[in-house]
């Protein structure tokens with residue numbers, strides 16, 4: 001079986017993270033993972049990227065955490081793929097299958113309504129997983145759902161202390177017959193590292209391979225370490 005982390009942050013790009021992309025890559029390699037997908041907070045989330053720079057410069061800075069993780073991964077034999085976590089008033093949508101060039105070319109995505117953005121991602125060949133849909137912390141002012149515009153639901157987020165968040169997410173996925181997956185939301189390699197992610201029988205060659213496997217029901221959730 002191949003082991004993947006599907007949802008993690010780096011300190012280069014996520015203001016709430018404490019470990020660099022390279023440190024994350026080393027940690028996951030040590031823990032026996034085949035690959036990771038770096039999903040830093042996008043410009044509407046808790047990003048380190050200043051808001052007043054030109055779009056291209058912002059995208060350049062945004063990709064730093066991923067690029068550093070990828071460089072280290074290439075060195076040590078860990079597959080590293082790109083994603084990002086797009087936030088809508090506290091609700092988080094993990095976007096996979098797009099890349100830095102796509103971001104460079106799409107400087108109007110911040111002006112789109114959420115459903116337009118999700119449609120646009122799909123029209124461009126990307127895929128979306130609704131991250132921790134029922135996380136219920138103070139920083140999330142409201143919960144937003146788009147069951148017909150996501151490809152799956154993160155029903156286990158191993159960073160959650162309250163099991164009810166995941167139980168509600170499982171029920172939500174069942175209601176809509178949505179594919180299910182797991183991510184850790186790791187923000188560092190030590191005190192906020194919980195393991196998690198998925199096991200797959202086939203090796204992924206891209207982040208899209210991962211979402212395809214989720215859609216096909218071909219991933220096994222790795223519960224909290």
Ligand SMILES: [Zn+2]
Pocket residue numbers: 009014016017041046187
């Ligand atoms: Zn964060």
Ligand SMILES: [Zn+2]
Pocket residue numbers: 007008009039085131185
């Ligand atoms: Zn996250």
